[in-house]
Amino acid sequence: MKPDDKGVVEVLKHARLITEQQLQRAYQAQEESGESLKDILFREVSWESVKKFLNYEIPTPFSGEKRALGAVLREAEWISQEQFDEAEREAHRTGEELGQRMVARKLISQQQLQTALAQQKETGLPLWRTLINLGYVDTHQLSQVLGLATVAQDRDVTGAEEHQAFDSRKPRKTGPAAAAQSILGKPELIKNMSGVDVVEAIIDSAVKSRATDIHLDPQEDHMRVRYRIDGMLYDVLQLSLDIVPEAISRFKVLGGMDITQHRHSQDGHFVRMVDNSEIDLRLATAPTVLGEKLVLRILSEKNVLTGIAQLGMEPHQIDLMEQLIAKPYGMVLSTGPVGSGKTTTLYALLNEVNILTKNVMTIEDPVEYQCRGVNQMQVDSASGFGFIEGLRAMLRQDPNIIMVGEIRDEETAMTAVKASMTGVLVLSTLHTNDAPSATGSLIGLNVPRFLISSALIGVVAQRLVRKVCPGCKEEYTPPPSLLEQLSVPEEHRAKKFYRGTGCEKCLNTGYFGRTGVYEVMRVDEELKEAILHGESQMELKRLALKGGMQTLATSTLHKVLDGTTSAEEYLRVIFT
Numbered sequence: 001m002k003p004d005d006k007g008v009v010e011v012l013k014h015a016r017l018i019t020e021q022q023l024q025r026a027y028q029a030q031e032e033s034g035e036s037l038k039d040i041l042f043r044e045v046s047w048e049s050v051k052k053f054l055n056y057e058i059p060t061p062f063s064g065e066k067r068a069l070g071a072v073l074r075e076a077e078w079i080s081q082e083q084f085d086e087a088e089r090e091a092h093r094t095g096e097e098l099g100q101r102m103v104a105r106k107l108i109s110q111q112q113l114q115t116a117l118a119q120q121k122e123t124g125l126p127l128w129r130t131l132i133n134l135g136y137v138d139t140h141q142l143s144q145v146l147g148l149a150t151v152a153q154d155r156d157v158t159g160a161e162e163h164q165a166f167d168s169r170k171p172r173k174t175g176p177a178a179a180a181q182s183i184l185g186k187p188e189l190i191k192n193m194s195g196v197d198v199v200e201a202i203i204d205s206a207v208k209s210r211a212t213d214i215h216l217d218p219q220e221d222h223m224r225v226r227y228r229i230d231g232m233l234y235d236v237l238q239l240s241l242d243i244v245p246e247a248i249s250r251f252k253v254l255g256g257m258d259i260t261q262h263r264h265s266q267d268g269h270f271v272r273m274v275d276n277s278e279i280d281l282r283l284a285t286a287p288t289v290l291g292e293k294l295v296l297r298i299l300s301e302k303n304v305l306t307g308i309a310q311l312g313m314e315p316h317q318i319d320l321m322e323q324l325i326a327k328p329y330g331m332v333l334s335t336g337p338v339g340s341g342k343t344t345t346l347y348a349l350l351n352e353v354n355i356l357t358k359n360v361m362t363i364e365d366p367v368e369y370q371c372r373g374v375n376q377m378q379v380d381s382a383s384g385f386g387f388i389e390g391l392r393a394m395l396r397q398d399p400n401i402i403m404v405g406e407i408r409d410e411e412t413a414m415t416a417v418k419a420s421m422t423g424v425l426v427l428s429t430l431h432t433n434d435a436p437s438a439t440g441s442l443i444g445l446n447v448p449r450f451l452i453s454s455a456l457i458g459v460v461a462q463r464l465v466r467k468v469c470p471g472c473k474e475e476y477t478p479p480p481s482l483l484e485q486l487s488v489p490e491e492h493r494a495k496k497f498y499r500g501t502g503c504e505k506c507l508n509t510g511y512f513g514r515t516g517v518y519e520v521m522r523v524d525e526e527l528k529e530a531i532l533h534g535e536s537q538m539e540l541k542r543l544a545l546k547g548g549m550q551t552l553a554t555s556t557l558h559k560v561l562d563g564t565t566s567a568e569e570y571l572r573v574i575f576t
């Protein structure tokens, strides 16, 4: 089916290549001049920028299906076959440059780039797709590098739009912004506040809205304030430029930072009491062309985890994890994109260990929770104490169990693998999408297959899904097309499905809190053999499934079917 102009326009909007205003102007011009919408829009959007994104997959509106922008434009005859081909060639040519930019921004290592480029040669896929497939970056990081600054965070707007598209009622007028503002006070009130008071109001309302991060992003004519709630960023406030300097200075004073320094990034931290509980705030500045950007991470003592049982695993997965943590040595990896709760899972595992009889040590960046009885060390890059130095220090302390916050380079990978073969249980994290890909990632770090095969005992891949808000949970019937897309087995389609309609408790998002979904792979004899013989990832996955592994998709589906989360959330988490 040939997409019509309206579909193309939606896709362009989604790719952030045109703004709503540009579109309105284009419609107006179309009416006045009778020119085609395509010609008008393509004057607004530079061919260079379109070219850059031709290979970028964008969910087409409402169907949720993902299509490459180029394919949509080509089918609608907005671009010619020659232009399309040229852009394809360009994508390969610029692939390496994109890779170097990612290395420069420390999103991937030089080694990971080499692995990806080698793989790219075989598959012919664009580099960015390869990097995602290998689990080295997620779409959010990628969109940042590509300059698609708002794609990832707007995904949640898309989620809401999809939600509304399935919902025949009127779209919601209010959202987290409105609700957070009701906590912050009316915008007029903010206007009359001093910078110091605004800072207090921002912190207070963020904590009360269950935000985990506060972002202050300088814009040309205001400072944008956003909260991250249940993993999603929401715009809550615009600060006028006249109070921005005072507010930023206040944050820096609180964080013990140098307020005269604007050109270098700085880190700081402070503690606040909000509603009788202690809140630990870590802040970091970054100089941008429009001024200083500030991010605050909110660590609440309430967030401390107790154990595996609270993670959201299914009983058979908990059993598997308990078996893994009881092993005397070997390597257990927790994998997933940034912000998927990997470290939390490792903490929960450590909490299961009998610290009285075992020496448990960690090297982290940073130490996020303090675990009683565990010797925790923090990476200090300024003084040259990185993961590898921490790892070596731990190995000299006769440890039983060690946790390495992240394995990013060859040296750390090799040292950790070797330690796990000599009587130490090693826990660590990797950025890969699913459990079987963890081996590929280690191979990418030049760890020989025979070492991986003997060291690795288990991998747990995970994602976080938002839970339907209990305050506004309602039963509903998802459209058959959605159930089709999610491959919901026929026998479950008549089941009850739930969603949140939005209430005060959830700031009108329909969700409250998150839970993990998991894929636990136990590396059995058959898998060890397969790893040793260099079998493909697909074969490893097949064997893991045969050995009883339940995929992330299935685990998420179970959470939809038991009413914990919504079908839309499944779509967002598993298919994006």
Ligand SMILES: [Zn+2]
Pocket (backbone or CB within 6 Å): 469, 470, 471, 472, 473, 500, 501, 502, 503, 504, 505, 506, 507, 508, 509, 510, 511
């Ligand atoms: Zn609610």
